[in-house]
Amino acid sequence: MSKGRLEAFSDGVIAVLITIMVLELKVPHGTGWTTVEPLGPVLLTYVLSFVFLGIYWNNHHHMFHTVDRINGSILWANHHLLFWLSLVPVTTGWMGENHFAPLPTAVYGAVLLMSGVAFLILERTIIRHQGPHSKLKAAVGKDIKGKLSAALYIIAIPLAFVNEFIADAIYVGVVLMWLVPDRRIESTLGR
Amino acid sequence: MSKGRLEAFSDGVIAVLITIMVLELKVPHGTGWTTVEPLGPVLLTYVLSFVFLGIYWNNHHHMFHTVDRINGSILWANHHLLFWLSLVPVTTGWMGENHFAPLPTAVYGAVLLMSGVAFLILERTIIRHQGPHSKLKAAVGKDIKGKLSAALYIIAIPLAFVNEFIADAIYVGVVLMWLVPDRRIESTLGR
Amino acid sequence: MSKGRLEAFSDGVIAVLITIMVLELKVPHGTGWTTVEPLGPVLLTYVLSFVFLGIYWNNHHHMFHTVDRINGSILWANHHLLFWLSLVPVTTGWMGENHFAPLPTAVYGAVLLMSGVAFLILERTIIRHQGPHSKLKAAVGKDIKGKLSAALYIIAIPLAFVNEFIADAIYVGVVLMWLVPDRRIESTLGR
Amino acid sequence: MSKGRLEAFSDGVIAVLITIMVLELKVPHGTGWTTVEPLGPVLLTYVLSFVFLGIYWNNHHHMFHTVDRINGSILWANHHLLFWLSLVPVTTGWMGENHFAPLPTAVYGAVLLMSGVAFLILERTIIRHQGPHSKLKAAVGKDIKGKLSAALYIIAIPLAFVNEFIADAIYVGVVLMWLVPDRRIESTLGR
Numbered sequence: 001m002s003k004g005r006l007e008a009f010s011d012g013v014i015a016v017l018i019t020i021m022v023l024e025l026k027v028p029h030g031t032g033w034t035t036v037e038p039l040g041p042v043l044l045t046y047v048l049s050f051v052f053l054g055i056y057w058n059n060h061h062h063m064f065h066t067v068d069r070i071n072g073s074i075l076w077a078n079h080h081l082l083f084w085l086s087l088v089p090v091t092t093g094w095m096g097e098n099h100f101a102p103l104p105t106a107v108y109g110a111v112l113l114m115s116g117v118a119f120l121i122l123e124r125t126i127i128r129h130q131g132p133h134s135k136l137k138a139a140v141g142k143d144i145k146g147k148l149s150a151a152l153y154i155i156a157i158p159l160a161f162v163n164e165f166i167a168d169a170i171y172v173g174v175v176l177m178w179l180v181p182d183r184r185i186e187s188t189l190g191r
Numbered sequence: 192m193s194k195g196r197l198e199a200f201s202d203g204v205i206a207v208l209i210t211i212m213v214l215e216l217k218v219p220h221g222t223g224w225t226t227v228e229p230l231g232p233v234l235l236t237y238v239l240s241f242v243f244l245g246i247y248w249n250n251h252h253h254m255f256h257t258v259d260r261i262n263g264s265i266l267w268a269n270h271h272l273l274f275w276l277s278l279v280p281v282t283t284g285w286m287g288e289n290h291f292a293p294l295p296t297a298v299y300g301a302v303l304l305m306s307g308v309a310f311l312i313l314e315r316t317i318i319r320h321q322g323p324h325s326k327l328k329a330a331v332g333k334d335i336k337g338k339l340s341a342a343l344y345i346i347a348i349p350l351a352f353v354n355e356f357i358a359d360a361i362y363v364g365v366v367l368m369w370l371v372p373d374r375r376i377e378s379t380l381g382r
Numbered sequence: 383m384s385k386g387r388l389e390a391f392s393d394g395v396i397a398v399l400i401t402i403m404v405l406e407l408k409v410p411h412g413t414g415w416t417t418v419e420p421l422g423p424v425l426l427t428y429v430l431s432f433v434f435l436g437i438y439w440n441n442h443h444h445m446f447h448t449v450d451r452i453n454g455s456i457l458w459a460n461h462h463l464l465f466w467l468s469l470v471p472v473t474t475g476w477m478g479e480n481h482f483a484p485l486p487t488a489v490y491g492a493v494l495l496m497s498g499v500a501f502l503i504l505e506r507t508i509i510r511h512q513g514p515h516s517k518l519k520a521a522v523g524k525d526i527k528g529k530l531s532a533a534l535y536i537i538a539i540p541l542a543f544v545n546e547f548i549a550d551a552i553y554v555g556v557v558l559m560w561l562v563p564d565r566r567i568e569s570t571l572g573r
Numbered sequence: 574m575s576k577g578r579l580e581a582f583s584d585g586v587i588a589v590l591i592t593i594m595v596l597e598l599k600v601p602h603g604t605g606w607t608t609v610e611p612l613g614p615v616l617l618t619y620v621l622s623f624v625f626l627g628i629y630w631n632n633h634h635h636m637f638h639t640v641d642r643i644n645g646s647i648l649w650a651n652h653h654l655l656f657w658l659s660l661v662p663v664t665t666g667w668m669g670e671n672h673f674a675p676l677p678t679a680v681y682g683a684v685l686l687m688s689g690v691a692f693l694i695l696e697r698t699i700i701r702h703q704g705p706h707s708k709l710k711a712a713v714g715k716d717i718k719g720k721l722s723a724a725l726y727i728i729a730i731p732l733a734f735v736n737e738f739i740a741d742a743i744y745v746g747v748v749l750m751w752l753v754p755d756r757r758i759e760s761t762l763g764r
Contacts, residue, residue: 001252001253001256005198005202005252006252008198008199008202009202009205009206009248012202012203012205012206012207013206013209013210015206016206016207016210016211017210017213020210020211020213020214023214024218072249075249075252076245076249076370079241079242079245082209083238083241086209086210086213086241087213087216089213090213090216090217090218093218094218094219097218097220098221098222101222102222103222103223103224103227104222107227
């Protein structure tokens with residue numbers, strides 16, 4: 001099986017997710033500055049989640065660059081990733097609307113964590129399918145960066161109940177760490 | 192006519208369906224554990240429907256793997272399938288919100304049944320178009336699995352009025368049966 | 383300019399339109415038969431609009447089959463068509479919710495009419511771009527069917543204020559007329 | 574990296590944006606002419622934003638016509654553009670619902686401005702990546718038109734607090750200026 005439709009389907013799902021998050025940005029009722037003020041945290045979480053989904057799309061794009069053929073396991077590992085990403089808009093809305101309260105912040109972190117874990121599983125599934133000369137394996141190695149992100153989320157989630165801003169700062173930190181595009185794959189492939 | 196745009200359009204529709212289901216997962220108002228609790232059944236149905244649509248996308252993907260050319264009848268058989276799939280999000284929301292009450296559970300089952308029937312019709316339409324040496328026919332044979340699923344839904348729907356959990360268990364059973372990817376097509380095509 | 387992205391964009395827009403109509407099918411509150419009953423007209427209009435958009439996708443697909451290169455005018459004629467199609471979900475919801483009341487029925491017909499007119503404009507724009515040996519021109523001729531549809535909508539719209547069911551019957555009639563796939567293009571292209 | 578998936582993803586996002594704007598066109602409750610009247614400004618802003626997004630899609634399409642290879646910076650410059658475009662539906666809804674009140678009109682203008690700036694940044698990022706013989710550079714030159722649009726928005730935004738219709742007129746003017754398709758790229762590429 002070729003990878004074309006899996007890429008197209010994933011592009012479609014992520015494109016819809018990144019845009020329906022906007023529907024959580026409810027049109028304010030009223031026209032004064034005071035109606036806009038409470039939108040601050042909502043907008044901030046929106047930016048965070050937009051960048052987060054952008055990172056996943058980029059990494060997905062880079063990863064499948066190394067892939068020629070797929071199989072049933074890769075299809076399901078990909079659906080599994082899309083499932084966790086699909087929960088980003090609701091948890092974003094919940095956290096934003098409640099100005100980063102502890103429980104929504106922790107749940108948001110859990111969705112980020114599970115997305116990261118699902119990405120690692122997809123990565124490993126592809127590497128196993130590619131066999132001993134896996135191009136992806138050569139590019140990501142032990143994927144320290146991916147595992148470090150997961151570890152940081154695991155630390156952040158309980159901290160949300162201590163002080164939600166510590167958790168938020170860690171989420172932002174992980175996002176910043178990934179904003180640097182994944183040069184490993186670009187350089188391994190020699191372009 | 193080539194199959195490219197039909198695949199792209201179907202990918203688009205299923206990608207949107209799988210993501211707008213998320214809009215039924217209403218952002219909870221409040222930040223305590225008690226606001227999250229009633230989301231249990233909603234989340235469960237979401238998972239079930241997500242996997243259900245994932246299975247259809249996979250099977251659609253596999254099926255069109257055997258197709259080279261399409262005609263007008265295949266276009267309409269495909270729209271017919273998309274129509275029934277498009278009802279999955281609403282019925283999912285209705286069943287989840289009402290904690291698997293009998294009528295919503297039966298209606299949900301009816302949508303699953305009709306999707307299955309539409310898939311069988313699409314399969315048959317393609318086989319007829321491919322003629323005596325149909326690759327799809329060689330791959331699916333009599334499609335016992337597809338027909339068995341339909342039969343199980345027919346049994347489950349009235350049972351929803353006896354005890355909704357029997358119906359739900361059957362739906363889950365059918366989904367699990369399909370989680371095993373359709374090796375028939377992969378193996379018939381020899382890769 | 384090649385046509386690939388215009389097709390992909392149109393596929394995307396129509397796929398989203400056909401699925402967000404589902405969002406007008408509000409999840410009923412309650413679990414008894416009485417909560418489902420008022421959904422009758424809503425479901426009927428949904429089916430009508432689903433088939434209507436399916437027809438447009440099919441005809442768009444057939445039409446661009448004859449196209450090799452596009453220009454700026456074709457891009458805008460295509461956006462113009464997508465604009466009118468984008469109003470189908472709202473007017474569908476309005477008509478369904480109000481059980482085919484005269485004004486919503488007339489407005490719905492106006493959107494169908496304008497979509498038809500936009501399709502004819504797109505057709506003519508492509509034919510002009512293709513020049514004297516236009517493949518599309520050879521396939522559709524004077525497009526009697528397209529013009530007849532427009533004429534029927536023009537008749538139906540005022541009749542909605544006399545008796546809305548006459549208007550509805552005409553809409554259904556036009557849809558049925560197009561359900562027969564556009565063999566002209568298939569046969570002209572010889573496959 | 575090839576540009577195929579970036580184009581597909583951008584097409585997906587813009588297709589969803591252009592269609593979810595429709596969800597702001599709430600189905601009116603009631604069936605008389607009076608229920609339709611207040612929709613006037615909502616519909617006007619919808620048309621404006623539809624054309625605005627259509628222009629961006631066209632220009633994006635033209636711009637990537639000159640692109641062969643992309644890199645990580647282009648990916649992020651493109652996400653940045655999509656971010657600002659993603660705010661068009663909410664601000665459109667806000668401005669339309671409040672009949673062009675000053676603050677919503679100014680915020681709408683700010684989103685148009687930032688989209689324009691993001692487009693210029695993307696343009697510059699591509700030109701830098703293409704190097705001294707940049708095809709895009711040859712086509713757009715100093716991009717006077719793009720910079721003029723940005724300047725007009727900067728003038729319009731404060732004027733929204735003086736008289737919102739001056740601002741609206743400027744927005745419409747910029748849109749009309751772009752409705753003429755970007756012949757520069759078509760002619761530079763010689764077709």
